[in-house]
Amino acid sequence: MSTRPAPAHRSPPAWPSGTAPRGFAALAAAGAAVLAVALGAAHYMEEHGHVVTGMGNQVVWGLPHVFALFLIVASSGALNVASVGSVFGEAAYKRRAPVSALLALALLAGGLMVLVLDLGRPERLVVAATHYNFRSIFAWNMILYNGFLAILVAYLWTNLERRFVPLSTPVGILAFVWRIVLTTGTGSIFGFLVSRQGYASGLVAPLFIAMSLAWGLAVFLLVQGALARWHDAPVPEAFRLRLRRLLGVFVATVAYLTAVLHLTNLYWAKQAAFERFILVDGAPYAWLFWAGWAGVGTAVPLVIAFHPRLAGPRATTIAALAVIAGAFAQLYVFIVGAQAFPLEIFPGYATSSAFRDGAVAPYVPSLPEALLGLGGIALAYLIVLAGARLFDVVPRGIDAPAADGGG
């Protein structure tokens, strides 16, 4: 890299002396500290067993899975900008493809870390890598996740190494197709669970794709804003406004598919009790659904995205934060709420037992679980931070209006 002269139309890959962003060590230390605490929490869970978490035999997947699913789904969506650049050839997006791909890589790595460290036997990862049950969507997802990581590395490479730039379009198209399949697979982890009222729907996969578009873009907007401030390289107004509008469209899509999912359930008598639990009287799930997801996660960003007087950068940041908060609320309801509702094993009977048959299962997340989840975010943060420091991924200098293409 160092032996080749940098092309004049692009910022040089190496940092010119004195222009490197300040405070890297402090920022990295902060992230590393959170990650270290999270690894300590995971070790504590591993030593004592999951008895130190809020999870049990009724709610078997809890807060770590909310974090992991958020990160994995958002990872796919963080690639939106790269996809628009590589698949649809939009120049302004193409310039930001490296950040987009780096963020996707970071989020996926963070999500997988949480998922793996929550396993009962994390040291047996090699078993998971050598024994595949191809009827299991989970096994397929391991291939999809690892494949996505590999494709993202290749995509970053084709973007950053001048010689390989022509390859970035085909690799970008592969990444685009792969991420759609990957999110379908992630949604199907739940969609294929025939026995639980909250899942078992073909709609879950498209819903997850819509979620990935919205959540990933929200994270991208936050990271883009932060990197711009760190590098003192402001995001062009026009580009940010296009992403803001796009965020609104994606949030509306999630709202539409979520509504369809619940409306179909409401039509089926056998699902009535479950829907009543999630939408009306299941505390805290109904509250999280309406106030958290519908209010904060949907209404707020929709208003910001389409209200002409809320077009400033700060409003866009608030919209992105609201989408992320809503995402956590929605995932919590979707993952924990659906498990808390009692399985209907004896239709037509009222049941009771020492194993909480017929009763709503309690779940209170414990501190180690929350710390582990935050560790996933910390890892993603560190990867983005290090990536932005090591590689020339942040567009700087003039973003010529002509470069924005025809969109």
Next chain:
Amino acid sequence: MRVIAAGLLAFVLAGVAWAGSRAPVLDAPRGEKCVEDAATMRRSHMDFLRHQRDETVHRGIRGARHSLAGCVECHANAKDGAVLGSPSHFCQGCHAYAAVKLDCFECHASRTRAAQAGRPARSP
């Protein structure tokens, strides 16, 4: 070069001799002989067990020659009926000596059936 090699060899031999002098004294097993000769068992018991575990778990083959329960029944300490617990207990003692992690007994019973039932630990 040759000097280095000779030095290394001497170092390794000294190490072996030193380790050999500290070979663990293990609980005496029950019965006349093991299911295989001692050298074979030392080298391959883990392979026998791994093979047998799949035969038993997946194909339901019980009472076979190479079973972990069989190891415990013969090699348990005559008093407490266990293969773990001190450097002279059979499995623990040798695994500690060889510095090989022993994780069978995180899940498997490390005591004889008799000891589990509170009877005298081991039949002679």
Next chain:
Amino acid sequence: MNPVDTSRRAFLGGTAAFAGVALAPGILLYEYAAAKAPGEAVSSAVRWGMLVDTTRCASGCTACVDACHSEHGVPKPARPTDAQWIRKVELKDLRTGAVRSAPVMCQHCAEPPCVDVCPTGASFKRADGIVLVDRHTCIGCRYCMMACPYKARSFVHEPTAGQKTDTPRGKGCVESCNLCVHRVDRGGTPACVEACADAGHRAIVFGDLNDPASEIAQRVRAATTTQLRADLRTDNGVRYLGL
């Protein structure tokens, strides 16, 4: 198979059948008709199953539960994180008010959702229909617990102690009723079935559903029985009478 083995098996079978006839005429015969020698591999000619007669199952009686947990070295369950291989469910028909009681354990499905979803293949179905967890390859992801329609599986949340020789169990893996596979492989009956009979209820019948002469096959032929969540078409090996 060499001739020595064959004759040995025939001899064992003959002796066992004779013992069965001599000791408990009419009750134990079916077991021996299908019994395999302990050293023989399980075969798909056999489909082990249970019939729970809810009209005989006594409300409040936990003989089967206690026997199961003591057989397998599972501590008496007290907290939501404690393993339960079998539980007694009290039932009340919402329309008629009819009251029933029944044990619920792994239903040993012919099409087990837990086996479908397991990423490593640790959750598997033996040739004779018994659904098991191979704890050597279980990574503790709990996806099988999400998939099971019967909440039959438990996760081991803590380090274990006092394991039984025939039931290895340890922290970080998922476990469930194994139909007392160690007894069945040696020609025996699950602990819960024995305990229920000892308590005088005889509400659980165990046997080979594929053997037309077995008691369980005759009873499921004679009366209408149900499989839990039959809508899922998992074709359970455990059937219920009187629901």
